[in-house]
Amino acid sequence: MSEAQVVGSDAKSDCQVTVTTAPSLEIQIKASNQQLLEPGIRAVVEKTASALGVSKAKVAITDRGALDYVISGRVEAALRLTFPELTSATSQSIPREASERHRIRRSRLYAPGNNPRLLIGLELHGADCVVVDLEDSVPLSEKRATRILVKYILTAVKFPEVWVRINALDTYGRDDLAEILRGRPHGICLPKAESSADVISLSKEIEELESSYGISSGTTYIMPIIETARGVLHSEEIASADQRVVIIAFGAEDFTRDMGARRTEKSLLFARSMIVTAAKAVGIQVSDTVYSNLDDEKGLIAEAKQARNLGFDGKGVINPRQIEPIHAVFSPTEQETEEARQIVAAAEEAEEHGLGAIAIEGKMIDKPVLARAQQTLELAALVNKGGW
Amino acid sequence: MKNVLGREIPERLGERKLRVFEGAFATTPAGRKADRPQKVIKPGENKVLSSIEQAIEKTGLSDGMTISFHHSFRQGDRLVNQVMDACARMGMRDLRIFPTALFPVHEPLIKHIENGVITRIEGSMNGPVGAFISQGGKLRAPAVLRSHGGRWRAVEAGDVRIDVAFIGASQADPYGNANGIHGKTPCGPISFSAVDAMYAERTVVVTNDLAPYPVYPFEIQQGWTDYVVVVDEIGDPDSIASGTLKITRSPTRLRIARLAADAVVASGYLKDGFNFQGGAGGISLAATKFVGEEMAKDGVVAGFAMGGGTKLIVDMLHQGTIRTILDGQAFDLAAVASLREDANHVLMDPGQYANYDSRGCSTYMLDAAFLGATEVDFDFNVNVNTHSDGLLLHGIGGHQDVASGSKMTVITIPTLRGRLPVIVDRVTTVTTPGEVVDVIVTERGLAVNPKRKDLAERFQRAGLPVRTLEEIKQEADGFTQPPRKPMFGDEVIALVEWRDGTIIDTVRRVVGWE
Numbered sequence: 088m089s090e091a092q093v094v095g096s097d098a099k100s101d102c103q104v105t106v107t108t109a110p111s112l113e114i115q116i117k118a119s120n121q122q123l124l125e126p127g128i129r130a131v132v133e134k135t136a137s138a139l140g141v142s143k144a145k146v147a148i149t150d151r152g153a154l155d156y157v158i159s160g161r162v163e164a165a166l167r168l169t170f171p172e173l174t175s176a177t178s179q180s181i182p183r184e185a186s187e188r189h190r191i192r193r194s195r196l197y198a199p200g201n202n203p204r205l206l207i208g209l210e211l212h213g214a215d216c217v218v219v220d221l222e223d224s225v226p227l228s229e230k231r232a233t234r235i236l237v238k239y240i241l242t243a244v245k246f247p248e249v250w251v252r253i254n255a256l257d258t259y260g261r262d263d264l265a266e267i268l269r270g271r272p273h274g275i276c277l278p279k280a281e282s283s284a285d286v287i288s289l290s291k292e293i294e295e296l297e298s299s300y301g302i303s304s305g306t307t308y309i310m311p312i313i314e315t316a317r318g319v320l321h322s323e324e325i326a327s328a329d330q331r332v333v334i335i336a337f338g339a340e341d342f343t344r345d346m347g348a349r350r351t352e353k354s355l356l357f358a359r360s361m362i363v364t365a366a367k368a369v370g371i372q373v374s375d376t377v378y379s380n381l382d383d384e385k386g387l388i389a390e391a392k393q394a395r396n397l398g399f400d401g402k403g404v405i406n407p408r409q410i411e412p413i414h415a416v417f418s419p420t421e422q423e424t425e426e427a428r429q430i431v432a433a434a435e436e437a438e439e440h441g442l443g444a445i446a447i448e449g450k451m452i453d454k455p456v457l458a459r460a461q462q463t464l465e466l467a468a469l470v471n472k473g474g475w
Numbered sequence: 476m477k478n479v480l481g482r483e484i485p486e487r488l489g490e491r492k493l494r495v496f497e498g499a500f501a502t503t504p505a506g507r508k509a510d511r512p513q514k515v516i517k518p519g520e521n522k523v524l525s526s527i528e529q530a531i532e533k534t535g536l537s538d539g540m541t542i543s544f545h546h547s548f549r550q551g552d553r554l555v556n557q558v559m560d561a562c563a564r565m566g567m568r569d570l571r572i573f574p575t576a577l578f579p580v581h582e583p584l585i586k587h588i589e590n591g592v593i594t595r596i597e598g599s600m601n602g603p604v605g606a607f608i609s610q611g612g613k614l615r616a617p618a619v620l621r622s623h624g625g626r627w628r629a630v631e632a633g634d635v636r637i638d639v640a641f642i643g644a645s646q647a648d649p650y651g652n653a654n655g656i657h658g659k660t661p662c663g664p665i666s667f668s669a670v671d672a673m674y675a676e677r678t679v680v681v682t683n684d685l686a687p688y689p690v691y692p693f694e695i696q697q698g699w700t701d702y703v704v705v706v707d708e709i710g711d712p713d714s715i716a717s718g719t720l721k722i723t724r725s726p727t728r729l730r731i732a733r734l735a736a737d738a739v740v741a742s743g744y745l746k747d748g749f750n751f752q753g754g755a756g757g758i759s760l761a762a763t764k765f766v767g768e769e770m771a772k773d774g775v776v777a778g779f780a781m782g783g784g785t786k787l788i789v790d791m792l793h794q795g796t797i798r799t800i801l802d803g804q805a806f807d808l809a810a811v812a813s814l815r816e817d818a819n820h821v822l823m824d825p826g827q828y829a830n831y832d833s834r835g836c837s838t839y840m841l842d843a844a845f846l847g848a849t850e851v852d853f854d855f856n857v858n859v860n861t862h863s864d865g866l867l868l869h870g871i872g873g874h875q876d877v878a879s880g881s882k883m884t885v886i887t888i889p890t891l892r893g894r895l896p897v898i899v900d901r902v903t904t905v906t907t908p909g910e911v912v913d914v915i916v917t918e919r920g921l922a923v924n925p926k927r928k929d930l931a932e933r934f935q936r937a938g939l940p941v942r943t944l945e946e947i948k949q950e951a952d953g954f955t956q957p958p959r960k961p962m963f964g965d966e967v968i969a970l971v972e973w974r975d976g977t978i979i980d981t982v983r984r985v986v987g988w989e
Contacts, residue, residue: 119893122988123863123961123988124959127956131956152893152894154954212726408726475734475939475940
């Protein structure tokens, strides 16, 4: 008989599941509104156990208001830790449309994958993309349970765009991928990307899983996160390594540590410039690092403006309340919108008259400028919706 | 018999013939107000007594009588338990207590209920007493829940005859003038009890700080007061007011607050002279803060704010964003201090702000109000009294009074509390009818009462996510298996009065689970 496996926590919105071997399936439930909730929780536990084919186990669950997907995630994790021969209960990936390559990504909102309280409602805050984390915010002892929980969140929640930050491929990354791709995220964030080889091996891994899970080939994007000295120097090869790479991101915390530097605007300038230039040279998007001092909105806005001025398209976010100020910085000003409108109008007129070249007041407008103008108008339209 | 909302209401309850709820403003009172015995205190007479026991003797308090209290000392209250313990020691039985509200600190009352000292309660029961009553703790008659204004009306109308009113005051003079904003342990306004003081057979002011005549402001007046008792302890200053109330940090709740504030901005009501009710709940507080920021940005100055004094609205008053605070109860010490110091922070009793049978209520001057709910339903009915498990847990507060008066009543709720849906097909208990609820704001969008097409159009034009309650519920309920529902027996354990004294709903004993 194996040792009892405990998964989850007694935090709000979570549940704690303890599994031991038993002659038959035995379910024990404790909940704050026991009378109201017991049957519903039981149904979720039964369904999860049956999908895994488990019939000989005792599952004890103490609920603190966990939603169904959290209960399923915790129960499956506890069962699979107890019975290592079990394989994922989700046999098919869920139907989720692939995202668009050039979708607007002003904000990427991080949330730790092992904290249900912070994961609930993550899709509602208006972030352009959400990143569920399996890496730095998850302690080693919780890696296995967390990726299973994250798979269920991906299955249950409709996100505008959802990414998962996996662990490095040479640690837990391969297992992460095998689990969470069943939840069909729009993309994978690769931390500490240092070379094109890193990106290519991730892409190959994804390719295989896409084919075995029935996901159209090439539709899962990659966001390499550049956060080491070596990564910065190889920005261009990372950005251009694979078709799946639609955006690269900068991680300043690890970068300054790797450099032995202090985090100032100047100490980050070279890395930022390198990364933004590499992205623009390749024609993909680029997102700036997170700003960790939650209570300093002025600092956040100042740093976002620096990044915007350098050419970044967006910035990392660690709390929903950073979204609004960041969207404001990365949205076009009225003047920028007006200029973009003129450029697009001129282009339309040129096309109507069958002219090859576009000009405004005698100045020639080339293709990248037109593309930029079109994106500016798209952004402006988003802003006009008021962020709701 | 059924009331206009289809809720089954008994015809009588003991000697009391019940009237059914017909609509928010359907009834017109035709009688005259209640009275109290005439009495004269002549120059030189002494009102000061040395103990609660002495007051009980002097007032003639005896078996079967009714005693009233206010709740301004909240969780720090030391008076209710002292008085009831004294009654028990003196062998009294079958008392009816008529508090404005009870708190967890009043758990010792349970033993007095078990021993027959207390057999009836009319008043809000927060915490253990409420749970005890709804789980089978027997009272001789059902509890009666009333709003702030409804309680005032019930006393004035003679629905509730008080034999002895015990009024805790943080400062009083020997002649019986008293208030809650001065003294050693100030608690904020105590005018909830003004109606008790005016109509009780005997009125007793209890204080731990007897000061030289005159003590003012005169929340309680000498002309109403029979006796003044001095005790060592009236309230625990650490638990009376909650330091500074915390604005919610939950991203979901902040989102609800932001959307509620944006709804106020889009409503067209937010202009100079805008009057609003804030409140002390985490979401209401955040929504009030956001509205305040919008006002400061556009230079809009509110006429008055109400809903309980908090540091947040006191700061807005001092920054010039609000001209006046009308204050019936203080939630933190900053509000109590401001009541002492700022002439534009004004004491107000529930008769002034909420009494249905009156020649006008301050709530009728409100443009917008943020209120909470434990449940709402598709008819926009709101429940604040019971939980989904059917247990009686919360008082009405000013919910009915404010919702009836405000031009735009905004209910802010999360769609789920833990695993429990907050939007339900039919609320367990109706506290406030949908006819006086305009907007329900959730983290998944806001729903507008169909009779407020004007608001729906404004919100849509402003780009706010207007949806139906059915859509919002369907989306949220996808995350949990539906909970079981309680089954109710015939036994009525509480009546929920509408503010005009009609019965809007009953709370029945839970007998099992569907």
